[in-house]
Amino acid sequence: xxxxxxxxxxxxxxxxxxxxxxxxxxxxxxxxxxxxxxxxxxxxxxxxxxxxxxxxxxxxxxxxxxxxxxxxxxxxxxxxxxxxxxxxxxxxxxxxxxxxxxxxxxxx
Numbered sequence: 001x002x003x004x005x006x007x008x009x010x011x012x013x014x015x016x017x018x019x020x021x022x023x024x025x026x027x028x029x030x031x032x033x034x035x036x037x038x039x040x041x042x043x044x045x046x047x048x049x050x051x052x053x054x055x056x057x058x059x060x061x062x063x064x065x066x067x068x069x070x071x072x073x074x075x076x077x078x079x080x081x082x083x084x085x086x087x088x089x090x091x092x093x094x095x096x097x098x099x100x101x102x103x104x105x106x107x108x
Contacts, residue, residue, distance in 0.1 A: 004089065005035050005054065008105045010065040012058065016045050020064050023102075025087040026051075040064075063105035 009021045021037035024046075028034045033051035054060045089102050 002106070003033070003051075004087070004102055005051070006062050006103055006105045008062065008064050009037060009054070010061045010063065012061065015039075015047060016042075018042060018045050021047065 004026050005023045007023045009023060011019045011021065013019070016039075018039040018041055020040040022040060023035050024038050025036040026034065028051070031052065035049050035051060035054050037047045037049055039045035049060075087102075
């Protein structure tokens with residue numbers, strides 16, 4: 001999977017009632033990489049997800065899928081966070097100060 005992460009993500013189950021998220025920041029190295037995701041509909045729902053989990057198709061799908069599937073036995077370690085610092089290449093800052101902006105999803 002590409003690093004840095006694409007911006008649009010669908011969780012295969014609902015997290016606090018939401019399943020569509022935007023990757024607003026990322027960091028870490030190697031096995032300790034992480035991504036901050038913010039709900040598209042509720043900016044108060046922010047998740048810090050380990051990259052290895054985001055790369056797992058059981059839990060996440062790149063892009064915005066119209067209907068996420070529901071996992072019956074969800075044992076993920078996703079926790080909400082209060083950190084909402086945007087990455088410089090998010091394209092979500094005002095003013096946009098960088099020409100290189102991460103894509104929203106993988107184009108086929």
